[in-house]
Amino acid sequence: MAERIAGPEIERLVQLLARLPGLGPRSARRAVLHLIRKRDELLGPLGEAMRVAHERILACSVCGNIDTSDPCAICRDPRRDAGLLVIVETVADLWALERAGLLAARYHVLGGVLSPLDGVGPSELNMASLVQRIGEGGVREAIIAVNATVDGQTTAHYLADLLAPLGVKTTRLAHGVPVGGELDYLDEGTLAAALDRRTPF
Amino acid sequence: MAERIAGPEIERLVQLLARLPGLGPRSARRAVLHLIRKRDELLGPLGEAMRVAHERILACSVCGNIDTSDPCAICRDPRRDAGLLVIVETVADLWALERAGLLAARYHVLGGVLSPLDGVGPSELNMASLVQRIGEGGVREAIIAVNATVDGQTTAHYLADLLAPLGVKTTRLAHGVPVGGELDYLDEGTLAAALDRRTPF
Numbered sequence: 001m002a003e004r005i006a007g008p009e010i011e012r013l014v015q016l017l018a019r020l021p022g023l024g025p026r027s028a029r030r031a032v033l034h035l036i037r038k039r040d041e042l043l044g045p046l047g048e049a050m051r052v053a054h055e056r057i058l059a060c061s062v063c064g065n066i067d068t069s070d071p072c073a074i075c076r077d078p079r080r081d082a083g084l085l086v087i088v089e090t091v092a093d094l095w096a097l098e099r100a101g102l103l104a105a106r107y108h109v110l111g112g113v114l115s116p117l118d119g120v121g122p123s124e125l126n127m128a129s130l131v132q133r134i135g136e137g138g139v140r141e142a143i144i145a146v147n148a149t150v151d152g153q154t155t156a157h158y159l160a161d162l163l164a165p166l167g168v169k170t171t172r173l174a175h176g177v178p179v180g181g182e183l184d185y186l187d188e189g190t191l192a193a194a195l196d197r198r199t200p201f
Numbered sequence: 202m203a204e205r206i207a208g209p210e211i212e213r214l215v216q217l218l219a220r221l222p223g224l225g226p227r228s229a230r231r232a233v234l235h236l237i238r239k240r241d242e243l244l245g246p247l248g249e250a251m252r253v254a255h256e257r258i259l260a261c262s263v264c265g266n267i268d269t270s271d272p273c274a275i276c277r278d279p280r281r282d283a284g285l286l287v288i289v290e291t292v293a294d295l296w297a298l299e300r301a302g303l304l305a306a307r308y309h310v311l312g313g314v315l316s317p318l319d320g321v322g323p324s325e326l327n328m329a330s331l332v333q334r335i336g337e338g339g340v341r342e343a344i345i346a347v348n349a350t351v352d353g354q355t356t357a358h359y360l361a362d363l364l365a366p367l368g369v370k371t372t373r374l375a376h377g378v379p380v381g382g383e384l385d386y387l388d389e390g391t392l393a394a395a396l397d398r399r400t401p402f
Binding site: 033047 | 208210211213214217218220221222223224228230231232233234235236237239240243244245246247248249250251252253254255257258267268269270274291292293296
């Protein structure tokens with residue numbers, strides 16, 4: 001179709017861009033036209049940045065984070081508290097916590113959550129490496145920071161059971177009303193949790 | 202910020218992707234994680250497709266379309282009616298008409314619309330080349346296929362005046378109810394145009 005219009009190179013770029021999350025065929029076409037308009041400021045540098053990323057980025061063999069070095073910058077950072085291990089589902093969650101800048105801990109990226117229906121069992125996730133890592137000692141507290149979804153919470157309970165014999169203190173994120181949240185828009189489960197765990201002024 | 206987390210290469214990729222229309226910082230980060238997960242099927246090929254596009258794509262000196270050859274494939278296509286010239290605002294509009302596959306015409310891409318407030322006058326658009334192209338003869342009808350916006354219609358009228366002395370037949374797209382459109386959702390102007398230009402069964 002568009003091949004006939006503007007050559008296979010453009011069509012290929014549209015098709016590849018359309019596979020990014022958040023972009024469909026129409027927005028991919030718009031993005032390609034934008035790229036071509038900004039050919040030297042954007043198209044060239046972006047292509048080069050992708051080439052570099054493709055060449056250099058790898059998963060950290062310790063924590064599962066992505067970086068250009070292995071172990072990653074977080075695992076190598078001596079200013080971080082190696083005794084505090086935050087267990088997250090994905091690198092995106094790790095980034096979210098790092099952006100918030102709330103703690104200087106180390107991480108362990110599971111790579112997903114348990115989901116029997118999708119064929120994701122413990123062996124599909126980075127759980128063996130987690131047990132080994134904690135078993136080697138040095139971890140004082142494991143904070144299970146998975147999402148508050150059904151699969152996330154199932155995974156959290158599984159992890160708590162898995163880590164119990166290792167004698168490490170295991171905690172999880174609190175449930176409650178999000179800051180800035182309006183009660184009217186919250187689900188019953190959140191309201192119940194917020195009431196249940198109410199704290200004195 | 203993320204530089205500290207995962208190295209400047211990833212942060213640079215996020216920043217460049219966030220400049221695409223339809224992607225913000227958050228979706229750019231999601232896109233980068235997706236790219237890295239699909240590193241060999243997507244990240245590598247996309248980087249390469251961008252490199253190729255950056256190297257080869259140029260604007261057609263005849264019509265303003267983008268292609269890897271100059272003149273572009275449309276201008277070189279002998280099966281197209283060279284007497285029928287469709288004037289569009291952007292390459293995206295050209296693509297939209299080509300996707301519809303309604304006519305085998307040639308195009309002229311203005312590169313925008315007249316917009317005095319934004320400092321876009323006739324000399325900022327590909328109008329001189331349009332007049333020259335039609336002046337050279339061979340064009341039977343010029344279809345002004347600009348958007349039905351205020352600026353688009355201003356531009357259409359300006360073009361009609363500009364082309365009048367050249368003796369070429371000038372037409373524009375019809376206004377009316379879009380196919381599949383519901384009257385309840387249409388603006389007054391569209392309804393007025395559709396009533397005004399009603400046709401017998």
